[in-house]
Amino acid sequence: DGTLYLDLEGNPEANYDDADVEDMARIFTGWFMSNSSMNAPMEANDAYHDMESKEVLGESFPAGVGAEQELEHVLDVLVKHxxxxxxxxxxxxxxxxxxxxxxxxxxxxxxxxxxxxxxxxxx
Known part of the structure; x- marks a missing residue:
């Protein structure tokens, strides 16, 4: 219901850590504007995508996966969090x-x- 989860001292519990943020940023590598218009969808270029394994919010992302497939995976993880x-x-x-x-x-x-x-x- 949106209520904070608290630890034993009454402090809000962390939902993610620095490693989650770093690996999330790595998931978004390889995406570029398709042209000079901000209205056009971005395009993936796997030559610039980090193809190493990653882990975000406890979910593993195996090595060798392209930018588009990783984007779909991370969106599923976020929706289900x-x-x-x-x-x-x-x-x-x-x-x-x-x-x-x-x-x-x-x-x-x-x-x-x-x-x-x-x-x-x-x-």
Whole structure:
């Protein structure tokens, strides 16, 4: 429901560490603007992609995988992460409905996110 997970001293628990951030950055290597227009989709060039193994949020990314396939994999990992649904749901509710949603409201919206694998139209 978006409530923070706290350790025994009452401090918020970390969801990721520096290694997650570093390997996430490595996943996004090899992507370039296809032309000078900011409206065009980016294109992958595996010659510039880090093809070594990586690990993000406990999920392994094997060596030798191209940029497009790794992008699909990491997006799946992020959509299924337990913090994604409540985080996105809270932000959507705050922007479009109310600035102080109840945990029950966040949970209802989060459940739709989870059931639809992040289909924002359904959310």
């Amino acid at each position: 337990p913090n994604t649904a409540p985080n996105i749901s809270t932000l959507l509710i705050k922007r479009f409905v109310t600035s102080n949603p109840t945990p029950a409201y966040v949970e209802r919206v989060s459940s739709v996110f989870k059931q639809t694998d992040g289909d924002l139209a359904a959310v």
